[in-house]
Amino acid sequence: MQRASTWTLALALFALTACAAPRKSNLKAPSDPYPAHTIKPMTGGPPPWVGQEMSWEKLEAINAWLANQGAASDPYWRVEGRLQLAEGRMRFYRNERTTADESINRQRISTARADFMRVKADSRASEGQLRRAKRGLASSANIKAKVPGRLPAGVMPRSRWGSRKAKHYNLTKAEDPWRYITIHHSALEESVSTVSTQSGAKTALRKMQKYHMDSRGWGDLGYHFLIDSRGQVYEGRSMHWQGAHAGRDNHNRNNNVGNIGICLIGNFDKIRPTAASLRSLKKLVLNLRQQHRIPSNRIRGHMDWKQTECPGEYLLPFVRQLARG
Ligand SMILES: [Zn+2]
Numbered sequence: 001m002q003r004a005s006t007w008t009l010a011l012a013l014f015a016l017t018a019c020a021a022p023r024k025s026n027l028k029a030p031s032d033p034y035p036a037h038t039i040k041p042m043t044g045g046p047p048p049w050v051g052q053e054m055s056w057e058k059l060e061a062i063n064a065w066l067a068n069q070g071a072a073s074d075p076y077w078r079v080e081g082r083l084q085l086a087e088g089r090m091r092f093y094r095n096e097r098t099t100a101d102e103s104i105n106r107q108r109i110s111t112a113r114a115d116f117m118r119v120k121a122d123s124r125a126s127e128g129q130l131r132r133a134k135r136g137l138a139s140s141a142n143i144k145a146k147v148p149g150r151l152p153a154g155v156m157p158r159s160r161w162g163s164r165k166a167k168h169y170n171l172t173k174a175e176d177p178w179r180y181i182t183i184h185h186s187a188l189e190e191s192v193s194t195v196s197t198q199s200g201a202k203t204a205l206r207k208m209q210k211y212h213m214d215s216r217g218w219g220d221l222g223y224h225f226l227i228d229s230r231g232q233v234y235e236g237r238s239m240h241w242q243g244a245h246a247g248r249d250n251h252n253r254n255n256n257v258g259n260i261g262i263c264l265i266g267n268f269d270k271i272r273p274t275a276a277s278l279r280s281l282k283k284l285v286l287n288l289r290q291q292h293r294i295p296s297n298r299i300r301g302h303m304d305w306k307q308t309e310c311p312g313e314y315l316l317p318f319v320r321q322l323a324r325g
Helices: 002-020 056-067 075-096 102-120 127-145 198-215 275-292 316-323
Strands: 180-185 225-227 233-235 259-264 299-301
Touching: 056 075, 075 102, 075 127, 102 127, 180 275, 225 275, 259 275, 275 316, 299 316
Parallel strands: 180 259, 180 299, 225 259
Antiparallel strands: 225 233
16 A cells, blocks of 8 residues: 555656656747747746847837746746847847937947846856857947947938848958048949939949949948939948958058048049039038048049049049048
8 A cells, every 4th residue: 555655656746747847849930030049948938029020019028028027937038038138239229320329329239238248147047048148248349349420411321222231251340540531433334314313323222232242242332421413322331341442552551441432323434423412422521521530631532542533534623622621
């Protein structure tokens, strides 16, 4: 009797353990922006925000969850919540840094860093979570050192002309101060009427970017800014990165270091630049000069760096005029 009851108890215990054992998790949500890590199955099931697409609503949901149900939840999910909050903020910083106020940019980075540090110091974080926290800290430290200012007023951010994602591994960080502004023309084959509409200009930008990335093998469009014939200014390569527009000098020194590249769309060996595009160029140059303390005599045409007709005979006189201040 004694023996039988021991067995019964053992069996019951076994069954209980089996029930309580973690279920095989199937939490592979393709819409989750962080599907790479394996989510370990835990008791209580995943919180409702797991697998949701990244959005401000999701970040708010995580925040609310951490303050309420999260407190009694499995530590794994609390760490995961904090981590996703930090990763989400970094993502919003990256996507909106050119249009958001600088104070918002700074706040996003510092809040994300604080959360990454909390995760890093949390003994309950899994190895994968620790790795993500360290990665997040490293990339946010890079940004913290150099948060770029807002785009000058009136500049259309690259996200609005259908820009491709830059290949950051193929770009050089702009670590030197900006000392020069160099002006180019695109010398595009397109007829004037094609690029004189906004959609035409956007198409021309995408085409130029494709050429720079796919045919020339660069990480992004070579110029930092572009201007169409209606005077619209577009963000090209982010000023996080050195440009690719001025080549190398006779001593193989890179002329792109500290050199902002501006390109007017059109062939100004054949046509005259419009008054609207020249007005925008002047305004942009003044803005950049003020922001980066660049003297007027550091305004160049491409031809000042290498043998080329760029920026074209009809644009060159205006470049010289800008250089006189
Ligand atoms: Zn040029």
